[in-house]
Amino acid sequence: MKQRKMLTFSGQTLSYLFLLAVIIFAIFPALWMFVTSIKPHSEILTTPPRWITHHPTLSSYSRVLFHSSIPRAFLNSVVVTVCTTILTLFFSILAGYGFSRYKFRGSRTLSTGLLFGQMMPGVAIVIPLYMALNKVHLIDSYAALVIANMAITIPLGVIMLRSFFQSVPRELEEAAKIDGTTNLGALFRIILPVSAPGIIAVSVYTFLNSWEEFLFALNFTNSASVQTLPIAVNEFSGEFVIDWGGMMSASVVVSIPVLVVFLACSKYFVKGLADGSVKG
Amino acid sequence: MKKKIHLNPGAMYVTPAVIVIALVMLFPLVYTFYLSFNESSLYSTGLKFVGFSQYVKLFQDHLFVNSLKATFYWTFGSVVFQFLLGFFVAVVLNQKFIRYRSVLRIFIMIPWVLPSIIGVNVWKWAYHPDFGIINYFLKSMGLISHNITWLSGAHTALLSTIIVNVWKMFPLVMLMIEASLQSVPEHLKDAAKVDGANMVRTFFTVTVPHISSTCYTIIMLLVIWTLNSFVFVYALTGGGPAHSSEVMSMYVYKYAFENYNFGLAAAASVVLFLITVVFALIYALVTMKGEGER
Numbered sequence: 001m002k003q004r005k006m007l008t009f010s011g012q013t014l015s016y017l018f019l020l021a022v023i024i025f026a027i028f029p030a031l032w033m034f035v036t037s038i039k040p041h042s043e044i045l046t047t048p049p050r051w052i053t054h055h056p057t058l059s060s061y062s063r064v065l066f067h068s069s070i071p072r073a074f075l076n077s078v079v080v081t082v083c084t085t086i087l088t089l090f091f092s093i094l095a096g097y098g099f100s101r102y103k104f105r106g107s108r109t110l111s112t113g114l115l116f117g118q119m120m121p122g123v124a125i126v127i128p129l130y131m132a133l134n135k136v137h138l139i140d141s142y143a144a145l146v147i148a149n150m151a152i153t154i155p156l157g158v159i160m161l162r163s164f165f166q167s168v169p170r171e172l173e174e175a176a177k178i179d180g181t182t183n184l185g186a187l188f189r190i191i192l193p194v195s196a197p198g199i200i201a202v203s204v205y206t207f208l209n210s211w212e213e214f215l216f217a218l219n220f221t222n223s224a225s226v227q228t229l230p231i232a233v234n235e236f237s238g239e240f241v242i243d244w245g246g247m248m249s250a251s252v253v254v255s256i257p258v259l260v261v262f263l264a265c266s267k268y269f270v271k272g273l274a275d276g277s278v279k280g
Numbered sequence: 281m282k283k284k285i286h287l288n289p290g291a292m293y294v295t296p297a298v299i300v301i302a303l304v305m306l307f308p309l310v311y312t313f314y315l316s317f318n319e320s321s322l323y324s325t326g327l328k329f330v331g332f333s334q335y336v337k338l339f340q341d342h343l344f345v346n347s348l349k350a351t352f353y354w355t356f357g358s359v360v361f362q363f364l365l366g367f368f369v370a371v372v373l374n375q376k377f378i379r380y381r382s383v384l385r386i387f388i389m390i391p392w393v394l395p396s397i398i399g400v401n402v403w404k405w406a407y408h409p410d411f412g413i414i415n416y417f418l419k420s421m422g423l424i425s426h427n428i429t430w431l432s433g434a435h436t437a438l439l440s441t442i443i444v445n446v447w448k449m450f451p452l453v454m455l456m457i458e459a460s461l462q463s464v465p466e467h468l469k470d471a472a473k474v475d476g477a478n479m480v481r482t483f484f485t486v487t488v489p490h491i492s493s494t495c496y497t498i499i500m501l502l503v504i505w506t507l508n509s510f511v512f513v514y515a516l517t518g519g520g521p522a523h524s525s526e527v528m529s530m531y532v533y534k535y536a537f538e539n540y541n542f543g544l545a546a547a548a549s550v551v552l553f554l555i556t557v558v559f560a561l562i563y564a565l566v567t568m569k570g571e572g573e574r
Binding site: 027033047091094103105113123126128131266 | 289292293297300304378410411419451501504511542
């Protein structure tokens with residue numbers, strides 16, 4: 001009996017040790033990023049590297065905030081991300097509702113198509129998108145990025161909301177319709193309020209996705225007035241020298257909004273994502 | 281006389297999204313196919329139809345054949361370790377006695393939440409041969425005697441990139457496995473216990489069969505995502521050294537946006553797309569089968 005207890009005890013210890021190791025693996029880059037960002041310039045390139053610094057400074061941050069393209073890129077990222085999120089929500093709410101409540105000719109084909117759309121490679125569409133955007137003179141504009149982002153965000157948005165709306169009982173709408181509300185009215189007044197967790201999940205997913213989008217931003221923009229954060233951060237690496245302190249502080253600046261949103265919404269997001277991606 | 285058009289309301293709700301997707305996804309895809317049968321360059325306006333010759337050129341290019349191989353190693357290595365690590369973490373985290381599970385989960389999710397390019401740049405800094413924390417750590421543990429040039433060594437570049445990809449994606453695998461672990465009915469596990477099965481046995485006879493279709497789905501998704509990922513290789517190694525980590529997405533990028541050879545790049549992305557489709561079809565089959573059983 002005692003031996004059995006010892007066995008479970010060591011099993012538990014092992015489990016916790018394993019999780020500890022995994023957590024260290026998961027967060028050490030974020031910690032190292034932070035430590036580097038507050039080191040004075042003279043301490044960054046030292047051998048051996050120091051785990052901590054005794055002279056923390058904000059000089060890298062002031063370089064990033066006052067002498068780099070990061071503030072402007074931050075604004076650009078906010079514009080692109082907000083537009084992408086609003087448009088994605090608009091299209092996915094309507095389509096998700098349509099798929100969850102009605103059967104029509106081609107509805108099955110279309111929703112299978114969405115499943116595939118969710119997996120389509122950015123690389124496969126980047127060349128023609130570039131040529132098309134070039135033709136309509138949208139290269140190097142916010143619109144180019146928002147349009148391209150939607151190709152990635154709408155399919156999963158529709159899939160997630162469809163499965164969410166399916167779990168909302170039809171009786172709720174029926175009651176509203178008897179009271180004289182239109183279909184669209186029922187969607188906005190009855191369904192959306194009870195689907196808030198699903199809406200939040202899609203918004204957070206879209207936000208994360210367009211905030212970090214790299215391939216389109218790299219190829220469809222070239223001036224500082226439109227470039228988003230992922231591109232601007234990369235500019236701290238020059239041809240031969242990389243300003244590691246600046247790059248790490250810029251990275252912290254880029255990461256903070258993401259971490260805040262994730263921590264605030266993790267409850268909805270974790271569930272919505274697991275449902276959406278596994279059930280398809 | 282006004283003719284009343286009768287439209288199914290469902291179709292009306294769906295139409296706006298379908299139009300957008302047709303414009304930004306379907307049309308570009310079709311156009312990529314079309315481009316791959318043409319010759320285009322920066323200096324000539326318009327396209328010239330050349331049949332399959334881009335594909336012939338493609339498979340005669342040893343760099344393309346090399347990128348096929350690199351893509352295979354990249355995808356295989358990434359997916360195996362992403363899945364195993366994610367799976368194992370999910371199983372350990374889901375044991376009954378684990379406390380503060382949601383806090384632990386949030387810590388583990390951080391790599392996935394951080395923007396890819398940020399993770400990539402921090403790893404690049406950590407991999408730095410002279411000032412990087414990884415070489416320092418390994419040396420102080422006595423595991424290596426001299427600094428390793430992780431990202432610029434022909435034998436380590438792809439491996440180092442795979443590690444970053446595993447770091448980024450295993451949290452998502454964990455999350456999805458956890459969701460399906462929680463869907464295993466308790467009474468089945470209890471029944472197994474009553475029949476005298478121990479924990480390990482219960483796991484393999486009850487839990488694993490129950491979540492296996494989810495596992496296949498996850499693996500297929502990982503394959504598709506990894507085949508098409510771009511930012512890791514682009515920002516960590518740029519495909520180098522000596523093309524040793526030049527995966528197909530990198531090859532497409534180089535030919536399209538550095539050499540402006542859109543026709544050849546389109547042909548390469550069609551090949552990549554077709555490989556993706558094979559896995560997407562397997563994914564669809566697995567998912568539908570899973571739905572049929574439910």
